[in-house]
Structures are given as structure tokens and as C-alpha cells.
Amino acid sequence: MKLQTIGGFAGLICAATYVFGFAFLVTLLAPLGFGTVAIDAHAVVRFIDANPGVLILWNSVIYILNALALAVLVVAVHQRLHANTPGWASVTRAFGLIWATLVIGAGMIANVAVERAAYLAPQDMDRAVTLWETLHAVELGLGGGNEIAGGVWIGCVSLAGLLGRSLGKVTSGLGLLTGAAGLLTLIPIFGDVAGAVFGLGAIIWFIAIGLTLLLSRTNA
Template sequence: MTLTRAGGLAALMCAGTYLFGFALLVTLLAPLGFGTDQIDVQAVMAFNHQRPGLLTVWNTTIYIVNALALALLVVSLSARLRTFDPGWASVAHAIGLIWATLVLGAGMIANVAVEKVSALYPTDPEGAAVLWSVMHSVESGLGGGNEIAGAVWICCVSILGIASRTIPSATNFVGLCTGLSGLATLIVPIGDIAGAVFGLGAIAWFVLIGLHLIRFQRQA
């Protein structure tokens, strides 16, 4: 399997992890308030105690699996864009790997939080709630509370795609809109909405870039 095709499959895997995450977010996890500023910590504690395995699977999929697939996609796209502009392709490469590292770190912290809170909750529910709140804040800072690293990387790839004409225009347009929505997560009043738009836009962009890389490989 070539690096280009592997990158395309990795992009589709990234989209799949986002879809899985959204599916659980709006169904089983909806009452907990994840993805909003209204998280019910006590409900999270009870859910974590009853179904820690589900939260571990969710964290592993949306963070760890996503980060590993993302790293492969970053390398694949950088290798392709480097033929047009080696310098800026290297910058995009670095930013993309930073994003993948942050996402991976967030997943590890989230899974450790599940484990530690599960052990503490039966004897000290209040302490478990405080511990989870602190660890969740760190997790959000790395991989969920804002989307700056991902937004900058997607924008860089899209701009290079436009300049080099190596990526379809529609894909670049979706990428730029997605990246701008990610940057908008810095604006507190619209942070949650911007984050949701970024997530949905990223799904579309991952699918488009994945299909492009796979088709490009078939034509090569």
C-alpha cells in the first residue's frame, strides 16, 4: 500500500471517529451535557461508575484512534504538498503533528480520568467529582475545548492546495470554512457553536480529502 492511499484511508478513518463521537454525544451521552458549558458533573460521575467501559471506548475512538490516523494523514499530505513548496509543506507537517499529539494526549488523560474516578467514586463521590473536573479541564484544553491547532493545520493544507492546484477546489473551500470555524472557538459566546461547526466541517473535509487521495492513487 502506498503512502498516498494509506493517507486517504486514514482520512476516512478520522471522519469515522468523528461520526462515532457525534452519534454517542447526541444519544447515550446527551443527558450528561458533554460538548456544552452545562455539563452535569454528578450525572457524569454516576454514568462513569455504571458504564466506565463505554466512556473508555468513546475516548479511545475519538481521541487515540483519531490521533494515530491523523498522524498518518498529516505525513501523507505533507509528502504530496512538498513537491510544490517544501518549506510551507514542512510548516503544515509540523502543525499537523502538533495537533495529533494534543489529541493523543487528551485521550490518554480522559481514559486515566475514567479509571481514577471509577476507583474513587464509591468511597468519596465529592472527591471524584473534583478530580474529574480538573482532569476534564486539562483534556478540554488539549483536545476539545478549542480547535486552534486543527484549524490552523486544515487552513494551511487548504491554502497550499489552492496554490498548488493539487487538491480539488471544493475540498479546499470546505477546508477553509472548517478552519475558520475552528479559530472561532476562541470567541467565548459562540465557542460551542463554532466547535460543532468545526466538527461537522471536519467530517466533510476528511471524507473529501480521503476520497481525493484514494482516487489520485488509482489514477497514478
Template sequence: MTLIRIGGPAALICAATYIVGFVLLLSVLAPLGYGTGQIDPAAVVAFTAENAGLMIAWHSIIYVLNALALAVLVVALHARLTIVTPAWAETTRAIGLIWAALVLGAGMIANVTVEETVRLSATDPEAAVALWRVLHAVELGLGGGNEIAGGVWILGVSLAAWGARVLPRPVSGLGVLVGASGLLTVLPPLGDATGAIFGLGAILWFLGTGFALLRGSNPPH
């Protein structure tokens, strides 16, 4: 299997991690306020103390696994784009790898947050809540609360792919909209809504990109 085709499964894995994230947000984690912007820190710490394994598994899927698959996808798309647009290929690879690193860092911090809050909650629940607040803010800053890096990368890749015709036009067009919504997450009044649009749109974009790479059609020279 060529590097470009390896990007196909990587993209599908990225889509799957987003789906897992949304499913848990809308089910098990919904009573804690996840996905509404009104998270109850005390309830989260209490839930985490009883379900540490679930939280670590969730973070490992939505952050760690996603970041590793994303890094492979970034390199695969770079290989495809570099044939016809080398400058864009290099630029998007740099931005994409930065995004992957940020997501991986967010996952590592999220898992450490679980470990430390569980340990501290046994003796000082209030301190555990305070610690969770601080570390959760760091997690959100890196990869969970805004989508600037992801928005720029998907937007850049999609614009390059549109011009070079290395992805189907509908996929590239969707990527432009998804990337733009990611950039809008920096605006507080729009953060939650555009974040949801980015996440749901990214699932479709990853799926479309994944299937296109699996087909392995060669870009025009």
C-alpha cells in the same frame, strides 16, 4: 499502496471517529449535558462509574484512534504537498503533528480520568466529582475544548492545496471555512457553535480528502 494513498483510509478513519463522537454526544451522553455546554459533573461521574468501559471505548475512538490516523494523514499530505510546495509542506506537517500529539494526550488523560474517578467514587463521590472537574478541564485544554491547532492545520493544508491544486478545489475551499471556524472556538461566546461547525465540517473535509488521496491523482509539477 503508496504513502499518499495510505493517507486516504487514514482520513476516512478520522471522519469515522468524528461521526462516532457526534452520535454518542447526541444519544447516550445527551442526558449528561454533553454537547450543550451544560455538563453535570455529578451525573457524569455516576454514569462513568456504571459505564466505564463505554467511556474508555469512546475516548479511545474519538481521541486515540483519531490521533493515530491523523498522524498518518499529516505525513501523507506532507508527501503530496512537498512535490510542489516544500515550504508549505514542512510547515503544515509540523502543525499537524502537534495537533495529533495534543489529541493523543487528551485521550490518554480522558481515559485516566475514567479510571481514577471510578476508583474514587466508590469511597468519596464528592472528591471524585472534584477530580473529574480538574482533569476534564485539562482534557478540554489539550484537545476537546478548542480547535486552535486543528483549525490552523486544516486551514494551512487547504490554502496550500488550493494554490498547488493537490486536492479538489471544493475540498480546499471547505477546508478554509472549517479551519477558520476552528480558530473562532477560542472566543467564549462562539465556542460551542463554532466547535459544532468545525466538527461537522471536518467530517466532510476528511471524507473529501480521503477519497481524493485514494484516487491517487498526481499533483502538477
């Protein structure tokens, strides 16, 4: 199977992990305040104490599975862009692999936070809450609470695709808007809204680039 085909499926998997994540956010995790600055740490740890597997599953899909698929997509996109914009292709590969590394790191820390909180909660709830809050802050710093790395990669890929006419105007235009939303998460006042826009835009963009790699002819 060609790398472009594998990369196309990887893009669709990335989109699916975002859809899965949003579905959990607006259902099971909504009462806990996940995805907002008003997250209730005590409620989260009580939830972990009762259902640790739920958050392990969520973290594993939105972070670890996403990062593994993303790494494949990054390499496939680099190959796609290299023919027309070799310099930009190398830049996108660097930024993309950085993002994938941060995402998988955030996922591993998030799962350790759940495991340790689940262990401590029956013995010392306050200590479990403190530990979870601390590790959750590290998780957010790596990528769960901002989308800088993702915004830069998607933006650079889309710009390179536009300059080299490698990805199509719709995919590139959507990517530039999504990338801009990711960068806006750096500004606290725009954080929550920009993060939601980035997430929804990324779903559509991952589908678009996945289909582009699957359906467009290439010699790679």
C-alpha cells in the same frame, strides 16, 4: 501499499471517529451535557460508576484512534503538497503533528480521569467529582474544548492545496471554512456553535481529502 493510499484510508478513519463521537453525543451522552458548558459533573461520575467502559471506548475512539490516523494523514498530506509547495508542506506537517500530539494527550488524560473517578466514586463521590472535573479541564485545554490546532492545520493544508493546485478547489475551499470555524472556538461567545460547525465540516473535509488521496493519481 503507497503512502498516499494509506493516508487516504487514514482520512476516512478520521471522519469515522468524528461520526462515532457525534453519535454518542446525541444519544448516550446527551443527558450528561457533554459538548456544552453545562456539563453535569455529578451525573458524569455517576454514569462512570455504572458504565466506565462506555466513556473509555468513546475517548479511545475520538481521541486515540483519531490521533493515530491523523498522524498518518499528516505525513501523507505533506508528501502530497511537497511537490508544488514544499515550504507550505513543511509548515502543515509541523502543525499537523502538533495537533495529533495534543489529541492523543487529551485522550490519555480523559481515560485516566474515567479510571480514577470509577475507582474513587464508591468510596468518596465528592472527591471523584472534583478529580474528574480537574482532569476534564486539562483534557479540554489540550484539545477537547477548542479546535485551534485543528483549525490551523486544516486551514494551512487547504491554503497550500489551493496555491499548489494539489487537492482540488472543493476540498481546499471546504477546508478553509472548516479551519476558520476552528479558530472561532477561541472566542467564548462563538465556542459551542463554532465547535459544532468545525466538527461537521471536519467530517466532510476528512472524507474529501481521504478520497482525494485515494483516487487522484500520484507518483508518491
